[in-house]
Amino acid sequence: MREKVKVAIMGFGTVGTGTYKILTENRELIVNQVGADIEVVKILVRDINKKRQIEAPEYLFTSDADDILENPEIDIVVELMGGLEPAYSYIMKALERGKHVVTANKEVMAKKGRDILTKADENSLRLCFEASVCGGVPIIRALKNSLATDRITKIMGIVNGTTNYILTKMSQEGSEYEEALREAQALGYAEADPTADVEGYDAAYKMAILSSIGFHSKVDIDKVKREGISKVSQLDIEYGNELGWTIKLLGIAQDVEGKLDISVSPVMLPKQHPLAGVMGVNNAVFINSEAVGELMFYGPGAGQMATGNSVAADIMAIAKQIVMGNKMQSNCSCFTDKDYVEELKAGYYTRMNVINKPGVLAKIAAVFGNFGVSIESVLQKKTEGDKAEIVWITAKVGESSFRKAIEAIESLDVVNSISSIIRVENN
Ligand SMILES: NC(=O)c1ccc[n+]([C@@H]2O[C@H](COP(=O)([O-])OP(=O)(O)OC[C@H]3O[C@@H](n4cnc5c(N)ncnc54)[C@H](OP(=O)(O)O)[C@@H]3O)[C@@H](O)[C@H]2O)c1
Missing domain, CATH: 3.30.70.260 (ACT domain)
Known part of the structure; x- marks a missing residue:
């Protein structure tokens, strides 16, 4: 019986610190469920001298990825750096070295998910990525487990908190787009360069990930139609309001008779729709399926502790399997390669x-x-x-x-x- 599962965290920013905090502060709660201790043995950062949001022993920090990737004692590598590279290469190397991987990286999963999951399967390793979509909302686990026997027909999501905050401001306070964006930036909800959020790239990555799981298909990120909110004007919000509609940046993914249609765009949505009531930086995913019918998952789409919890829960799930000596299950549920609807x-x-x-x-x-x-x-x-x-x-x-x-x-x-x-x- 294992007494310890050793974990290394790559990236100690918002999500890395949240994950570390949960693993250390809730240690007893976790040990009681896993049957072994989860110990963080290394933390990778760019700058080891930087002042951190939370304290961790100095000896844990390194700026050399090989201290983690080439360390045979590490069971699970947790990638929380963001961006495509070097994150993708580190994940692949970790899998090649026989380490299980947890990541929160939507860009890597949307662009390279198939390669990574195949590599994990080939090596009988687990690859978990709950935090890559909707931060603290447990949508991936629900799709992969609770809804795995059902046929999903449509997934609609408010999967980007920044744009939902901007549109909420515009509709509740009558602000114009530029003004609402500046406020989002001042509050730290939007980056100095907001392109990835406001032009829908971030939401497109997340919809590609959700669609690949929900519709069991490989999804080509280039096939996700994408339009952002930068052209939405206050007049459209007002006129929509008169018509009983609210404007949301919606990801809409459908399986239409075996073909996929996936898009991210501003959408006029009836005010009575459950997604219309999702305000501010919150996220929500609304699912239609044949057996269950309608389901909605709602909650914080980002944040240190909420996202850190999704990562920690993935680590715990893998640790449990390591402790029980289980053969690791298949990661990839995207076992088909569906075509796309020509015209919706x-x-x-x-x-x-x-x-x-x-x-x-x-x-x-x-x-x-x-x-x-x-x-x-x-x-x-x-x-x-x-x-x-x-x-x-x-x-x-x-x-x-x-x-x-x-x-x-x-x-x-x-x-x-x-x-x-x-x-x-x-x-
Ligand atoms: N923030 C959220 O609420 C949220 C929600 C869901 C998913 N995510 C995803 O979680 C991941 C991390 O996001 P975050 O907000 O925590 O990022 P962040 O605050 O910018 O932190 C990134 C961390 O990674 C380290 N890092 C970056 N590049 C590195 C490199 N080449 N080598 C070594 N270390 C490197 C940085 O080191 P230094 O500190 O030394 O610079 C920093 O500690 C991203 O994939 C993001 O999309 C974030």
Whole structure:
């Protein structure tokens, strides 16, 4: 019987310190469940002289990755550095050296997950990555275990706290995008360079990970359609509000008769939908499945202790198996390679600025009609002099027909500009 499971942490920032704190402060709680002690024996950082948020013995720190990767005593390597490299190479080397791995790295898992999981399986090792999606929300374990026997048809997620904070500010306080972004940056919710969050890259990585598990398929990150929130304006929030909708940056992944459609974009969502009530930096994932029906997972998508807990729980799960001497289970549940839906049908909200004169509405409606786009409603909003703002809500339509209609409308002499187009998720 093992008395100790030895762990090394690579990265001692927000998540690394949270993980260390949980493993040390809840040591007894963990020992009682694992049947052995989990001991942190090395911590990798860039700068060993840097003042840390929490204290840890000096002898634990190193800036040489090989002190961990080449140490045969270490059972589990916990990668909490972030970024693609050197994280990916370190994870692969750890697996080659027979070490189990835990990571919180969504970029590595979205871009290289298949390679890593295959390597882990080849070497009968565990690779756990709960914290890579929605920080403290246990969504991956739920998909991999509790829902493993069910068929999932749709996954919708608010999986990026920064953008949800910005959109919440815009809708609750009437702020414009730039102002809400500056506030998010001042509070530490957004990076100085916010591109990864506001342009939807971070959410796309997370949706690729969730889809690969939920739909048991390899997912190519380049096939995830992505649009950020930087073009969402206060006017769209106001008009959406009048229509009973709220705007969220939503990841939507669907299995449509065996083909996948995965996207991240701003979406008009009915206010009654459970995801519409998710405010601030919180995350939530809403799942439709054949047997269970509708499920929602909600909670903190980031943060030192919440994310640290997801990492610590992964470490504990592996430690339990080591102690019991179990043969390690297969990591990869993405055993198919599904195609992608060529064209998904969706409804669209379109705001345009037009010349304010009789016959304009009919002219635009005729173009929509020519491309087979049915209109559900039209709202004439503010009129200023010879200019008017019109909002069109379409019925569900194929994206290419819709885009062709918009192109033709844009070239009409009565149309000044197409100000915004936002997908409507109305069912
Ligand atoms: N923050 C969250 O709430 C959250 C939530 C979910 C998932 N995640 C994921 O968790 C991971 C870590 O995020 P974080 O927020 O904890 O990052 P962080 O605060 O920036 O910490 C990164 C740590 O990694 C170390 N590091 C970075 N590159 C290194 C290298 N090349 N060699 C050695 N050490 C290196 C840094 O060392 P120094 O301290 O010496 O600079 C630092 O201790 C990322 O993959 C992130 O996406 C974070």
